[in-house]
Amino acid sequence: MKSWAAWGRILFVLLAWAGVGWSQTAAKSAEAVALFSRHCAVCHGEAGQGESAVIRMAGPSLQAVHNPGLVMLAMETGPSHMPRFETILTVPQMRMIARFVTRRLAVIPLTGESLGRGGNLYRVNCASCHGAVTQGGTLGFAGLNAPALRRKPMALVAGAIRWGPGPMPRFSAAELPARDVASIAEYVRYLRRPSHPGGAALHWNGPVPEGAVAWAMALSLMVFAIWLEKGGRG
Numbered sequence: 001m002k003s004w005a006a007w008g009r010i011l012f013v014l015l016a017w018a019g020v021g022w023s024q025t026a027a028k029s030a031e032a033v034a035l036f037s038r039h040c041a042v043c044h045g046e047a048g049q050g051e052s053a054v055i056r057m058a059g060p061s062l063q064a065v066h067n068p069g070l071v072m073l074a075m076e077t078g079p080s081h082m083p084r085f086e087t088i089l090t091v092p093q094m095r096m097i098a099r100f101v102t103r104r105l106a107v108i109p110l111t112g113e114s115l116g117r118g119g120n121l122y123r124v125n126c127a128s129c130h131g132a133v134t135q136g137g138t139l140g141f142a143g144l145n146a147p148a149l150r151r152k153p154m155a156l157v158a159g160a161i162r163w164g165p166g167p168m169p170r171f172s173a174a175e176l177p178a179r180d181v182a183s184i185a186e187y188v189r190y191l192r193r194p195s196h197p198g199g200a201a202l203h204w205n206g207p208v209p210e211g212a213v214a215w216a217m218a219l220s221l222m223v224f225a226i227w228l229e230k231g232g233r234g
Ligand code: HEC
Pocket: 036, 039, 040, 041, 042, 043, 044, 057, 058, 059, 060, 062, 065, 070, 071, 072, 074, 075, 079, 080, 081, 082, 083, 085, 097, 098, 101, 151, 152, 153, 156
């Protein structure tokens, strides 16, 4: 039984990621709305606009989620405090929801991005709260810190820009047009894996921890050398 379940899950994830087999009929669309409203809206909002932790059960904006595989995976794995829906919904129901999210709720496009422009816009609009390298801030107001963005998928970053969860400002299309939103999301994604020639990246926490690690290494080398010398003499 166990191995059947395991195979089933592997197959399921593969199918989800390949994005194949979306069977579809118009009649199912009303059911999809109802399913989303019942199982997802409490945290993500009826229009997938997102709900802030300050207001109630928190879930990010889904309005830039264009990949049904991401929705399937989220329901399957339950990231953060999102529950897993594997045993609550059937696979066809989950597919229906994934289609509904990506076709009906995803109104923020993610195209036409430019990495260089994204970097500039990030520094001007986001770095003050989320840190220069998206490490998260130490912003004490409303008892909330701006979170680290490293693990946030591009879609959630783009969604948050338009939505403005809790104390975060929302950026309208007049302030940041669609291409700029895509550029910032691309830049946040890029920061996850910047090219760093030579040496360990130390999770990009900046020069202070890097210096501390250098000191710790130097110290342990010294201790090791002393130990070697004592040991060598017997
Ligand atoms: C109890 C609150 C809650 C409910 C209910 C909930 N979610 Fe979530 N969801 C979250 C949170 C919190 C995250 C953010 C995880 C993170 O920060 O990466 C999330 C993330 C996601 C993501 C982004 C995936 C990712 O990689 O982060 C998708 C897509 C998603 N949810 C879809 C759904 C759908 C579809 C439903 C309904 C079947 C649902 N969620 C129900 C809280 C919830």
